[in-house]
Amino acid sequence: MKLITLRDLAIILSILIISVIFLAINFRDNGTYAEISYDGKVVKTVSLSEDSEFSVNDIKFSVKENSVCVVSSPCPDKICVKTGAIKRNGETIICLPEKVSVRIISDDKVSADIIVG
Numbered sequence: 001m002k003l004i005t006l007r008d009l010a011i012i013l014s015i016l017i018i019s020v021i022f023l024a025i026n027f028r029d030n031g032t033y034a035e036i037s038y039d040g041k042v043v044k045t046v047s048l049s050e051d052s053e054f055s056v057n058d059i060k061f062s063v064k065e066n067s068v069c070v071v072s073s074p075c076p077d078k079i080c081v082k083t084g085a086i087k088r089n090g091e092t093i094i095c096l097p098e099k100v101s102v103r104i105i106s107d108d109k110v111s112a113d114i115i116v117g
């Protein structure tokens, strides 16, 4: 008597395939980006899944641990620097003197649908 029949094997295989598909969907849906705008126009979109540093109009940004923050800015009030790191969908850093804003955009439409429904 066999411990694993062909039918069992087929079930195990389909579970594996479904798991892989779900993982792939989750991986895609968890993509979070920082959208940097200057004067109301999007000038840069950066993925938060990779640590990086970049600048827009002399404002230095840092991406670390799935969040983005302003490291330094030539503006006088430094409100953007004081805002600190943001990471949640919809959160923003605004630098009024430099006309630069950063917005977090998440592809996680699945959870958004659950909230709506």
Ligand SMILES: [Zn+2]
Binding pocket: 073, 075, 077, 078, 079, 080, 081, 094, 095, 096, 097, 098
């Ligand atoms: Zn500022």
